[in-house]
Amino acid sequence: MAIAELNHRIWDPVHECLARADLERLQLERLHSTLERVYHRVPCYQEKFRQAGITPGEVRTLRDLARLPFTTKEDLRLNYPYGMLAVPMRDVVRIHSSSGTTGKPTVVGYSRNDLNTWSELVARFMTAAGVSADDIVHIAFGYGLFTGAFGLHYGAEKIGATVIPISGGNTDRQIMIMEDYRSSVLVCTPSYAMTIADRIERMGHSRQNLSLRVGLFGAEPWSEELRREIEQRLGIIATDNYGLSEVMGPGVAGECLVKRGMHIFEDHFIAEIIDPDSGEVLPPGAVGELVLTTLTKEAIPVIRYRTRDITRLHYERCACGRTLARMEKTRGRSDDMLIIKGVNVFPTQIEEVLFQVEGCEPHYQLVVDRVDNADTLEVQVEVNETIFFDEMKKQRAFIDLVEKRLASILNVSAKVKLVEPASIPRHEGKAQRVIDKRKR
Numbered sequence: 001m002a003i004a005e006l007n008h009r010i011w012d013p014v015h016e017c018l019a020r021a022d023l024e025r026l027q028l029e030r031l032h033s034t035l036e037r038v039y040h041r042v043p044c045y046q047e048k049f050r051q052a053g054i055t056p057g058e059v060r061t062l063r064d065l066a067r068l069p070f071t072t073k074e075d076l077r078l079n080y081p082y083g084m085l086a087v088p089m090r091d092v093v094r095i096h097s098s099s100g101t102t103g104k105p106t107v108v109g110y111s112r113n114d115l116n117t118w119s120e121l122v123a124r125f126m127t128a129a130g131v132s133a134d135d136i137v138h139i140a141f142g143y144g145l146f147t148g149a150f151g152l153h154y155g156a157e158k159i160g161a162t163v164i165p166i167s168g169g170n171t172d173r174q175i176m177i178m179e180d181y182r183s184s185v186l187v188c189t190p191s192y193a194m195t196i197a198d199r200i201e202r203m204g205h206s207r208q209n210l211s212l213r214v215g216l217f218g219a220e221p222w223s224e225e226l227r228r229e230i231e232q233r234l235g236i237i238a239t240d241n242y243g244l245s246e247v248m249g250p251g252v253a254g255e256c257l258v259k260r261g262m263h264i265f266e267d268h269f270i271a272e273i274i275d276p277d278s279g280e281v282l283p284p285g286a287v288g289e290l291v292l293t294t295l296t297k298e299a300i301p302v303i304r305y306r307t308r309d310i311t312r313l314h315y316e317r318c319a320c321g322r323t324l325a326r327m328e329k330t331r332g333r334s335d336d337m338l339i340i341k342g343v344n345v346f347p348t349q350i351e352e353v354l355f356q357v358e359g360c361e362p363h364y365q366l367v368v369d370r371v372d373n374a375d376t377l378e379v380q381v382e383v384n385e386t387i388f389f390d391e392m393k394k395q396r397a398f399i400d401l402v403e404k405r406l407a408s409i410l411n412v413s414a415k416v417k418l419v420e421p422a423s424i425p426r427h428e429g430k431a432q433r434v435i436d437k438r439k440r
């Protein structure tokens with residue numbers, strides 16, 4: 001579909017199309033108010049600012065933000081559970097927590113205004129993806145402390161769509177309900193969308209029985225190749241959105257139908273890109289770690305939160321009419337980045353290579369180990385029936401091809417192991433792409 005034919009509806013045209021100078025004026029005003037609040041109400045921030053030798057009053061321009069200390073996940077852990085609150089507990093109306101995989105999770109609280117802002121921002125990216133009051137939204141994220149399901153739920157209700165809060169699990173039932181209730185929008189992780197597509201094909205159902213037209217996928221990094229695969233197999237427009245519970249949840253940024261990056265809702269968040277090693281702010285257009293400062297959050301504002309997500313920001317005007325900066329799909333978290341023989345490797349880079357090779361299925365797993373003091377990387381990939389396991393020669397040639405492509409992209413050698421279709425475990429939440437045996 002040509003861009004000109006797309007209907008670029010905008011939920012909040014006043015704030016999504018501000019001139020840069022007006023946006024920056026609004027950001028500075030909101031930043032001042034946020035800094036005053038955290039300085040006087042959150043002991044952790046008062047201490048951090050004192051150590052950095054700065055007071056909120058000394059932040060006169062947006063550039064001065066770079067003088068403020070970072071907030072890390074560790075700060076949230078140290079203040080577990082309620083130490084980061086900037087409002088009394090009686091003003092907190094909802095608690096969520098991060099889907100932390102190790103140790104204590106981090107707790108986030110929302111005031112009534114925070115919940116309102118959250119659903120407004122989710123309404124923005126849903127509208128940007130073409131969702132309207134006419135849609136039936138199938139939310140297959142697990143409902144619970146994780147922010148994904150509730151975030152999308154209230155955003156969809158805000159725009160007047162019909163919500164099916166099916167939650168995660170039981171893929172066959174998900175498919176039956178999608179068919180019968182005529183779900184038109186699917187909300188889940190991109191890997192679960194693939195699991196659904198697989199299951200539909202294996203059940204012998206046709207995607208023509210589905211009414212799906214749009215997918216809103218998030219909560220894990222995914223490649224452009226995986227997007228094309230999902231779009232083709234489910235017959236939908238697949239869009240990306242971004243958020244993290246420490247900052248709010250989904251609704252920090254979302255894609256419009258131009259699909260050239262996710263618009264960051266800069267009237268509510270200031271985005272910076274830093275060098276993850278030195279902490280220096282990088283110039284516009286550089287690839288680095290995304291750092292976010294909240295401008296309107298009441299219960300748990302965060303100042304310069306280090307997201308660990310690696311991306312790049314674009315400031316040129318978008319064809320959709322929004323003036324908000326766009327962030328590229330995240331390349332993975334700096335935490336997920338594998339260091340193999342001293343080389344930085346992201347699972348999404350491997351995914352991109354696999355998707356370009358005819359015969360590879362979009363299911364893979366990386367096994368990292370250390371043998372004789374050297375790191376090893378094995379890429380287990382499912383192959384479809386066009387690869388004959390009984391023809392050793394052809395199989396060897398295929399493996400050589402994939403290994404060569406991987407080596408040229410990753411700058412490190414990987415061993416490829418072909419596995420039977422459907423042999424890598426499927427997940428209903430986030431996919432487990434990496435098994436790092438060095439960590440045992």
Ligand SMILES: [Zn+2]
Binds near residue numbers: 318321
């Ligand atoms: Zn746009």
